[in-house]
Amino acid sequence: MNSKLSAQPVPESLRRVRVVLSHTSHPGNIGAAARSMKTMGFSRLVLVTPKSFPDDQAKTMAAGADDVLAAAQVVGSLAEALSGTVLALAMTARRRELAAAPLWARDGAAELAAVAAQGEVALVFGNETAGLSNEELAQCARWALIPANPEYSSLNLAAAVQIMCYELRLALLGVAPAPVVAGAGAPATHEDVDGLMAHLERTAIASGFLDPDRPGRLMLRMRRLFSRAGLEKEEVSILRGLLASFLQPTGKRHPRAGGDAD
Amino acid sequence: MNSKLSAQPVPESLRRVRVVLSHTSHPGNIGAAARSMKTMGFSRLVLVTPKSFPDDQAKTMAAGADDVLAAAQVVGSLAEALSGTVLALAMTARRRELAAAPLWARDGAAELAAVAAQGEVALVFGNETAGLSNEELAQCARWALIPANPEYSSLNLAAAVQIMCYELRLALLGVAPAPVVAGAGAPATHEDVDGLMAHLERTAIASGFLDPDRPGRLMLRMRRLFSRAGLEKEEVSILRGLLASFLQPTGKRHPRAGGDAD
Numbered sequence: 001m002n003s004k005l006s007a008q009p010v011p012e013s014l015r016r017v018r019v020v021l022s023h024t025s026h027p028g029n030i031g032a033a034a035r036s037m038k039t040m041g042f043s044r045l046v047l048v049t050p051k052s053f054p055d056d057q058a059k060t061m062a063a064g065a066d067d068v069l070a071a072a073q074v075v076g077s078l079a080e081a082l083s084g085t086v087l088a089l090a091m092t093a094r095r096r097e098l099a100a101a102p103l104w105a106r107d108g109a110a111e112l113a114a115v116a117a118q119g120e121v122a123l124v125f126g127n128e129t130a131g132l133s134n135e136e137l138a139q140c141a142r143w144a145l146i147p148a149n150p151e152y153s154s155l156n157l158a159a160a161v162q163i164m165c166y167e168l169r170l171a172l173l174g175v176a177p178a179p180v181v182a183g184a185g186a187p188a189t190h191e192d193v194d195g196l197m198a199h200l201e202r203t204a205i206a207s208g209f210l211d212p213d214r215p216g217r218l219m220l221r222m223r224r225l226f227s228r229a230g231l232e233k234e235e236v237s238i239l240r241g242l243l244a245s246f247l248q249p250t251g252k253r254h255p256r257a258g259g260d261a262d
Numbered sequence: 263m264n265s266k267l268s269a270q271p272v273p274e275s276l277r278r279v280r281v282v283l284s285h286t287s288h289p290g291n292i293g294a295a296a297r298s299m300k301t302m303g304f305s306r307l308v309l310v311t312p313k314s315f316p317d318d319q320a321k322t323m324a325a326g327a328d329d330v331l332a333a334a335q336v337v338g339s340l341a342e343a344l345s346g347t348v349l350a351l352a353m354t355a356r357r358r359e360l361a362a363a364p365l366w367a368r369d370g371a372a373e374l375a376a377v378a379a380q381g382e383v384a385l386v387f388g389n390e391t392a393g394l395s396n397e398e399l400a401q402c403a404r405w406a407l408i409p410a411n412p413e414y415s416s417l418n419l420a421a422a423v424q425i426m427c428y429e430l431r432l433a434l435l436g437v438a439p440a441p442v443v444a445g446a447g448a449p450a451t452h453e454d455v456d457g458l459m460a461h462l463e464r465t466a467i468a469s470g471f472l473d474p475d476r477p478g479r480l481m482l483r484m485r486r487l488f489s490r491a492g493l494e495k496e497e498v499s500i501l502r503g504l505l506a507s508f509l510q511p512t513g514k515r516h517p518r519a520g521g522d523a524d
Contacts, residue, residue, distance in 0.1 A: 032418070035418065035421075036417075036421060038411060039414060039415060039416065040410060040411060041410075063416065064414055064416060147431065147435075148303075149301055152300045154297075154301065156298075162417070163428050166408070170368070170409065207508050208507055208510070225491050228490070228492060229487050229488070229490045235483065235487050238480065238483065242466055242469070245469035245470055248469065
């Protein structure tokens with residue numbers, strides 16, 4: 001993943017994905033699903049014969065994703081919802097008789113993402129209680145299952161939409177380096193760290209903690225510790241200020257106004 | 263991933279994970295988060311000064327996860343919530359100044375999973391609006407960010423818990439345990455690090471480097487630095503030995519035979 005994740009414009013492939021909710025009973029779930037979609041950059045919602053839509057509960061649960069709700073398409077059948085798609089991935093909550101083996105969610109998202117490079121695709125979710133009917137499942141070329149606690153696998157509809165949209169976003173936008181943080185300070189150079197280590201060593205000798213004739217592995221360990229932390233330049237300055245304060249004769253110690261280096 | 267994911271018994275590592283919700287405003291979100299946790303096999307919920315708990319709304323939203331709610335621990339501070347943990351991963355919704363780079367959610371889950379092979383770990387979520395305070399963030403060794411739509415990144419609290427628990431379940435069950443590093447010592451606990459920070463603060467005040475009336479952000483920065491390093495117990499002892507030597511009156515300082523703690 002890389003910093004492009006939050007910097008690049010919405011790629012065309014995100015717009016090739018439609019999320020289909022079939023026979024949803026609770027309008028609040030439609031709103032919450034719209035919110036889940038939008039947090040991951042998806043905007044095309046298709047509703048197959050929802051029990052109640054539009055509905056105030058949907059609006060409330062959508063929070064800032066009311067634009068997704070407003071643009072939602074209501075259709076009379078799954079076939080209509082899938083019109084124009086080249087791949088549909090049906091989410092199934094349980095193993096079924098007569099079913100081909102489903103994919104795990106992540107693998108299903110990867111397959112959908114690969115196809116979305118070329119054409120329209122759909123993620124399909126069934127009714128909260130009954131799931132998708134066998135007739136509906138048969139219209140989808142792939143089925144997927146979210147790995148869950150076998151003793152309590154009942155994900156809320158919007159939670160399932162959230163996980164699948166998250167997986168699909170990652171699959172579509174790819175993997176890359178860690179996010180860059182604007183506020184992070186300049187990293188300390190090797191020389192900065194060397195200077196700090198030398199200062200620490202002098203101070204430890206002066207305080208009597210380190211016997212220069214028998215240094216052992218103390219400095220090696222300290223270097224290893226501070227290496228792991230990935231020091232910033234400013235942190236090196238603070239630590240050296242601290243060390244300098246320790247070397248002052250006790251009599252000269254006094255509170256300073258500028259104790260905080262920030 | 264394979265079918266073992268839903269067939270094997272709950273591994274010990276799932277029980278080493280606690281989910282910490284700090285300063286949650288809406289009790290419904292606590293219930294929904296409990297449900298999200300349970301669907302992924304996690305059961306240990308810790309609440310830091312929730313606005314209202316127990317609460318009927320929480321029960322309603324928890325659906326079948328009322329056992330998770332009933333067993334939830336309510337504590338007065340994040341430090342208390344993290345007691346006994348060796349790694350805490352803080353979720354942050356936005357980039358902050360002065361922050362080290364956060365990990366992406368998947369990488370953070372992988373790291374937490376690797377450490378959960380050895381000790382207790384925590385996933386930490388802040389208030390719905392304000393997130394975690396800088397003081398809270400500084401107590402967590404790692405920060406993570408869920409990749410989201412830059413134009414609408416406001417995931418519902420339970421949705422963020424759902425994604426992280428999903429990632430963590432996959433990381434714990436989907437991959438082989440991390441290789442054990444022969445030379446690595448026992449990790450320091452949260453209390454060990456607290457003790458070190460208090461000792462450092464006392465020493466910095468005594469040396470005149472830190473003005474207790476104008477503490478600024480010195481200790482916050484120090485905590486953040488040492489959190490990043492992932493301290494070992496023995497390193498904490500060495501550092502505290504060093505600090506103790508600095509507090510000795512200069513006249514009593516003398517080279518010691520045992521200066522090296524190795």
